[in-house]
Amino acid sequence: MAFHDPTADALQAPARPDKGRSLWTDARRRFFRNRAATVALVALVLIAVFAFLGGFIAQYERDYVDFSLIGINATKGVPSIATGHYFGTDQEGRDLFARTVQGTRLSLLIGVVGSMVAVIVGTLYGAISGYFGGRVDSVMMRVVDILLSIPFMFVLILMLVMFGRSLLMLFIGIGLISWLSMARIARGQTLSIKNKEFVEAAIATGVRPLTIILRHVVPNLLGVVIVYATLLIPEMIIYESFISFLGLGVQEPNTSLGALISRGAGQIGNGVPWQLGFPLFFFVVMLFAFFFVGDGLRDAIDPKDR
Amino acid sequence: MSAPILQVSDLRVTFDVPVRGGWPWTPPRKLQAVGGISFDLSPGEVLGVVGESGSGKSTLARAIVGTVPSTGRILFDGRDIGALSAEERRAHRRDVQMIFQDPLAALNPRMTVGDIIAEPLTTHFPKTPRAEVRQRVRDLMERVGLLPNLVNRYPHEFSGGQCQRIGIARALILNPKLLICDEPVSALDVSVQAQVVNLLRELRREMGIAMVFIAHDLSVVRHISDRIMVMYLGRLMETAPARQLVERPRHPYTQFLISSVPIPDPALEKARPRPVLEGDLPSPLSPPSGCVFRTRCPKAKPKCAEVPPPPYDVAPGQRATCHYWNEPTPMMQAAE
Numbered sequence: 001m002a003f004h005d006p007t008a009d010a011l012q013a014p015a016r017p018d019k020g021r022s023l024w025t026d027a028r029r030r031f032f033r034n035r036a037a038t039v040a041l042v043a044l045v046l047i048a049v050f051a052f053l054g055g056f057i058a059q060y061e062r063d064y065v066d067f068s069l070i071g072i073n074a075t076k077g078v079p080s081i082a083t084g085h086y087f088g089t090d091q092e093g094r095d096l097f098a099r100t101v102q103g104t105r106l107s108l109l110i111g112v113v114g115s116m117v118a119v120i121v122g123t124l125y126g127a128i129s130g131y132f133g134g135r136v137d138s139v140m141m142r143v144v145d146i147l148l149s150i151p152f153m154f155v156l157i158l159m160l161v162m163f164g165r166s167l168l169m170l171f172i173g174i175g176l177i178s179w180l181s182m183a184r185i186a187r188g189q190t191l192s193i194k195n196k197e198f199v200e201a202a203i204a205t206g207v208r209p210l211t212i213i214l215r216h217v218v219p220n221l222l223g224v225v226i227v228y229a230t231l232l233i234p235e236m237i238i239y240e241s242f243i244s245f246l247g248l249g250v251q252e253p254n255t256s257l258g259a260l261i262s263r264g265a266g267q268i269g270n271g272v273p274w275q276l277g278f279p280l281f282f283f284v285v286m287l288f289a290f291f292f293v294g295d296g297l298r299d300a301i302d303p304k305d306r
Numbered sequence: 307m308s309a310p311i312l313q314v315s316d317l318r319v320t321f322d323v324p325v326r327g328g329w330p331w332t333p334p335r336k337l338q339a340v341g342g343i344s345f346d347l348s349p350g351e352v353l354g355v356v357g358e359s360g361s362g363k364s365t366l367a368r369a370i371v372g373t374v375p376s377t378g379r380i381l382f383d384g385r386d387i388g389a390l391s392a393e394e395r396r397a398h399r400r401d402v403q404m405i406f407q408d409p410l411a412a413l414n415p416r417m418t419v420g421d422i423i424a425e426p427l428t429t430h431f432p433k434t435p436r437a438e439v440r441q442r443v444r445d446l447m448e449r450v451g452l453l454p455n456l457v458n459r460y461p462h463e464f465s466g467g468q469c470q471r472i473g474i475a476r477a478l479i480l481n482p483k484l485l486i487c488d489e490p491v492s493a494l495d496v497s498v499q500a501q502v503v504n505l506l507r508e509l510r511r512e513m514g515i516a517m518v519f520i521a522h523d524l525s526v527v528r529h530i531s532d533r534i535m536v537m538y539l540g541r542l543m544e545t546a547p548a549r550q551l552v553e554r555p556r557h558p559y560t561q562f563l564i565s566s567v568p569i570p571d572p573a574l575e576k577a578r579p580r581p582v583l584e585g586d587l588p589s590p591l592s593p594p595s596g597c598v599f600r601t602r603c604p605k606a607k608p609k610c611a612e613v614p615p616p617p618y619d620v621a622p623g624q625r626a627t628c629h630y631w632n633e634p635t636p637m638m639q640a641a642e
Contacts, residue, residue, distance in 0.1 A: 022460050197412040204371045205426045206399035219416040
């Protein structure tokens with residue numbers, strides 16, 4: 001990294017205000033220097049393209065049942081370009097390609113939505129709790145502790161059973177729990193940020209507390225939050241897959257990677273390995289990619305590296 | 307002399323220190339960081355505050371600014387700050403600005419320099435047109451010796467001295483009446499220190515801002531101050547006009563402080579006796595009885611442990627809190 005003297009630069013181009021290199025720009029450069037993370041990011045982009053545009057390539061609707069294939073999957077439902085079933089067919093004779101596209105899309109959505117809720121609710125909750133401190137902090141954090149102590153998988157299953165299995169219920173359930181640990185992380189970071197002198201300077205200047213949180217605290221804990229959010233996405237995907245694996249997740253004709261893997265695993269002895277292989281491939285690649293991107297972000301944003 | 311802009315009387319700051327391993331309801335121990343400080347400050351006057359680390363200088367500054375709770379009375383422009391509502395207090399903060407010790411830590415790393423300098427302005431006058439804000443920022447950057455086309459840079463791209471200039475620009479944008487400088491130069495190296503101190507002196511001459519200038523380095527403080535206040539363990543030791551304090555210190559602690567300032571001539575420096583203050587600062591959790599300085603004072607007598615010394619008027623404008631201020635200090639005799 002070359003050190004350059006801002007004053008010397010400025011003298012060369014005196015008229016135009018020059019652009020600063022923000023910490024974000026620095027982090028982005030460091031991220032793209034990390035090869036594994038860059039490759040993982042490319043893989044993620046490809047998977048996202050597959051999930052959202054793959055439907056245009058699919059030759060069949062995801063809920064079209066080819067009755068002629070039922071029972072002879074192992075011989076006639078083989079993945080092939082000629083028949084248009086790129087990934088083969090499933091047990092019911094439905095096109096696995098179309099179903100994998102849809103399952104990947106759903107799993108991605110679950111992960112991203114869960115982690116968005118965590119970022120927005122968790123960060124604000126944690127920042128407010130940590131910034132005000134004292135009794136407010138105690139009460140707000142005890143609430144989080146109590147919610148965390150409830151076995152959430154159990155509650156989620158009960159909710160799905162009681163209110164019926166719907167996508168909305170799944171989003172609500174995952175959103176409800178995902179922000180808890182994020183709130184704790186944000187609070188911890190806030191505690192150290194609020195004692196920095198720039199926050200004191202803002203208080204001494206007369207900036208309002210909420211403005212201080214939004215302008216001075218949140219941008220400075222965003223680095224940690226982003227890293228954690230990236231690592232939270234695969235966690236959410238795993239939760240959803242587990243629920244779907246149990247048969248409580250999405251309803252037919254919708255599907256998710258978890259449901260597909262569950263179905264594929266059930267057929268493992270019947271000579272149709274593609275039914276497990278393709279969903280599993282996307283599942284594993286996606287999780288790996290998220291973990292690598294998360295690690296890359298952590299290395300890029302790590303404050304000790306500054 | 308006109309009416310004082312700042313009147314502080316019997317200012318005390320006490321922190322609660324939770325007892326380790328205690329129950330939540332165990333009463334916390336009291337740490338008195340500042341114990342009964344009083345002073346007046348006239349418009350345009352510079353009060354230097356010196357003392358070693360832990361003597362409560364920074365806490366005093368924070369109490370005046372109002373970021374730590376304090377008891378006692380602080381009158382600013384004749385108004386009692388303690389009696390202000392939260393909203394009035396925010397408005398009042400326009401007139402009092404602060405400069406911090408660690409120049410980089412005092413600037414939000416995610417904001418551009420232009421936004422940082424403009425923040426007080428946009429906070430108190432949110433309706434100021436953007437063009438005017440930008441112009442004010444540029445003017446101020448020029449005023450404190452920064453190139454105005456660096457407005458879009460981030461704090462980490464600047465050196466310590468430049469960061470301190472940014473901090474000064476931010477403090478000046480609202481034309482405050484009082485500037486609290488909390489060790490503004492102790493994190494800078496000596497040549498930059500001189501630049502920043504000279505900048506502050508110039509600004510004071512041109513804008514007539516009153517200042518409270520805190521430092522642990524007497525040689526810096528006497529350069530800029532009209533009056534100097536020496537603190538030890540949160541108490542006032544001695545206060546006097548700057549020259550008088552340096553030339554004729556009466557309190558033994560001040561005498562030690564002055565003798566510890568190095569003379570920039572190796573021959574003289576070698577030749578003079580160097581009395582050393584022994585021991586450490588006592589814990590402020592259990593300060594010594596009577597005079598707080600007695601545990602390290604070379605002329606402490608039994609009376610010092612029993613009666614806390616009041617501030618004695620030892621000369622016009624000079625006060626010292628020592629029972630025996632007019633007796634010579636044993637170790638200092640050779641030096642005098």
